[in-house]
Structures are given as structure tokens and as C-alpha cells.
Amino acid sequence: MADPAYIVDGVLTDGEAWVALGTAAPDGSTNPITFTSTDDGQVGDFSQYMDLVLVLYCRDVVAATDHVNTGLRYNGDSGSNYFFQRFYGDGTTATATNSSGSVGYCMIFPANTATANAFGAAVVHIFDINSGKYKSCVSHYAADRDGAGYVGMDTMTWKNQAAITSVGVNAGNYFASGSRIDLFGVLPRMVA
Amino acid sequence: MAAIEAIATTYLEADAASVTFSSLGSYEHLQIRLSWRTTRASALERCLMQFNGDTGTNYSQHRMHGSGTTEGSSGNISQTGVFAAYWGPTSVDDATMYGSAVCDILDYRNGSKNTTTMASGGTAGMGTPYVTFQSGLWDNVAAVTSIVLLPGSGSDFTRGSEFTLYGLNSS
Numbered sequence A: 001m002a003d004p005a006y007i008v009d010g011v012l013t014d015g016e017a018w019v020a021l022g023t024a025a026p027d028g029s030t031n032p033i034t035f036t037s038t039d040d041g042q043v044g045d046f047s048q049y050m051d052l053v054l055v056l057y058c059r060d061v062v063a064a065t066d067h068v069n070t071g072l073r074y075n076g077d078s079g080s081n082y083f084f085q086r087f088y089g090d091g092t093t094a095t096a097t098n099s100s101g102s103v104g105y106c107m108i109f110p111a112n113t114a115t116a117n118a119f120g121a122a123v124v125h126i127f128d129i130n131s132g133k134y135k136s137c138v139s140h141y142a143a144d145r146d147g148a149g150y151v152g153m154d155t156m157t158w159k160n161q162a163a164i165t166s167v168g169v170n171a172g173n174y175f176a177s178g179s180r181i182d183l184f185g186v187l188p189r190m191v192a
Numbered sequence B: 001m002a003a004i005e006a007i008a009t010t011y012l013e014a015d016a017a018s019v020t021f022s023s024l025g026s027y028e029h030l031q032i033r034l035s036w037r038t039t040r041a042s043a044l045e046r047c048l049m050q051f052n053g054d055t056g057t058n059y060s061q062h063r064m065h066g067s068g069t070t071e072g073s074s075g076n077i078s079q080t081g082v083f084a085a086y087w088g089p090t091s092v093d094d095a096t097m098y099g100s101a102v103c104d105i106l107d108y109r110n111g112s113k114n115t116t117t118m119a120s121g122g123t124a125g126m127g128t129p130y131v132t133f134q135s136g137l138w139d140n141v142a143a144v145t146s147i148v149l150l151p152g153s154g155s156d157f158t159r160g161s162e163f164t165l166y167g168l169n170s171s
Helices: none
Strands: A018-024 A033-036 A051-058 A067-074 A082-089 A094-101 A104-110 A120-126 A135-144 A149-158 A166-170 A180-186 B004-011 B019-021 B029-036 B045-051 B059-067 B070-079 B082-088 B099-106 B115-123 B130-138 B147-151 B162-168
Touching: A018 A033, A051 A104, A051 A166, A067 A082, A067 A120, A067 A135, A067 A149, A082 A104, A082 B059, A082 B130, A094 B059, A094 B070, A104 A120, A104 A135, A104 A149, A135 B099, A135 B115, A149 B115, A149 B130, B004 B019, B019 B162, B029 B045, B029 B082, B029 B147, B059 B082, B082 B115, B082 B130
Parallel strands: none
Antiparallel strands: A018 A180, A033 A166, A051 A120, A051 A180, A067 A104, A067 A166, A082 A094, A082 A149, A120 A135, A135 A149, B004 B162, B019 B147, B029 B099, B029 B162, B045 B082, B045 B147, B059 B070, B059 B130, B082 B099, B099 B115, B115 B130
């Protein structure tokens, strides 16, 4: 795919703050879906961005359930370093819950027994990815299954101070064919 | 023309009582993205936002939240600011724990409507985790020409807090 007009030879030429970094169209047999920094000073180099934003439209093929938790892992870290706070509604009841583990849960998507062709939408904002802070994200998601489902928002913290150089999106099993995941970098503007 | 432009980033190199954006440009909407904590000596802090230097009790807020296993909704009137972020980390939390939020300020240049804001954010893994979604209203029809962000309880933003203002263009 050709570079958009605001990128010439890998260099940003105007003030566009959101830069498209990558798109994944899962084939139903790959997990996780991972976006990795190019670390080359070009557009795909995560080190120049303040934040990252994931935009997801997904369904999971995990069997015997109509929905599944979905989360992130940064830099391939599979340790129990992820903490999340969830607030969601199921059409009747609003519920809060929190936990921690080896995947940073921050989304819910429809799964195998959900209404056919029902995909869930989610947006995940990941903040200050190159700082020495623990990394925090905020997400919103909509997993409607035609008469049932979930809508919610989560916050998730990776208790690690490393800069984020890869983002893995972990399905319950695999993301169904037809799913789509887009990653954007969000630029700052340092002014005197 | 870019759809979303970064107007200014403030990355605190020292603790600061407030952060001001006074050059807002000519966009359709504004968005502030923040990664923040404060020096407050007790748990939990809010990030207030005031417009045009108005420190009066001319703001109101509503919000819903999840914290641990407790969910809730609340609101306030006659406040001295809206919340750009609600219940973030303080000096009692891990030193590298910062909260995050996105706050939208729509149609800010209009001079005939009150200004309504919408924000969501939170922090997991701190002593009292919170995720919130909130509205805010500035009961004033003036166009927004400046924005001040400040901790709600009089503490400072901690060094390393980061605030970036974005402008969203229309077609």
C-alpha cells in the first residue's frame, strides 16, 4: 500500500497527529496478533509516538461460549504483570470487577456460539508508551449479540517501566476470519 | 489538511500546580489526552479543568464508575471545574503509577452555547482502582479561549505528568 500524502519517504510532512501504523486481518488460525515497532526511525517506529490507539472489530472462534475476554501483552511479557479494572453492562445490570494476570484484559468480543456474523467493536488508548512509567490504557468496547451482549469500559496497567516495542492482541482462541485490527500512533507536539 | 493535529504537549519536568493551554487554534473540536498523577499525600485525586480563567462555581459534572467490585454513578453542581480525569494516582501509589484519560471538548469556539465535555479514563493496579466515564458542563456561553488543568485538592501534578492538546478539523 502506498504511503498517504502526509508521508514522503517515511517522513511525516504535516501536522497529522494520528498515523496509521498497521492493519491485521486475522485468518482464524493466528494468535496473538502482534504489532512490532520497526525501530528504524521511520513511520513504524513506536519510539516517536506519545500514545498508541488500537481500533478493533473482532469475533473469536473459541468454542462453547458466546463471548470471550480479550487482552494485550506488551513486549511479549507473559508474566503476571497486568492489572485491570472493568465496568460493564449486560443490558440489565451494571457490574464492576477487577483482577490481574498474565494477559491485560481490556475487551470483550462475541465468540463461537454468538449470533452468526456478530462482531464486537473496541477502541483501546495506550498512553505515554515511551516513558519510564507503568503503562496504562483505557478501552471501550461493544459486544452486542442481538438481544444479549456487553458494553463496557476498562482500564489496564502493565506494571513495567519499559518502552512499549510490541503490542500483542490475544484472542481467547483465534480471531475469526473477517476480524480486523488497526493500530495508530499518536504524535505529541513539543513546544517551547 | 490534517484531520487531527497536535496543538501542544506539556511534559512536566518538575511538579506543577497547574497546566495551561492558552493557544487553542481554530479547530472544530478539541481533545486532551493525559497521563498524570499528583503529589497529594492521601489516596485518589481528580483532575479539574477550568475555562477562560473562570474559577467560580459555574461548572457541573456527572459520571459513572467502576472501582474494584463497586459500580456507581454520581454528580455535582456548583463546582469550580469539570473533571478531565477522575480519581487518579497520588504519592501513596507506586512512584511509576500514572493515570490516563481522554477528554473531548466539542464546538469550543461557539459563542452561544454552554460548553459540555466528555471524558473517560482510569487507573488499574493502584490502591483503589477506578475506571470512569464523565460529563462536564461550563454554564457559560462564551467561546473557550484558554484551558487550565489542576489537581482537585490543591496538590501539584507530579513530574512526568503529560498533557497533550489536539485539534480536530471538520471538512
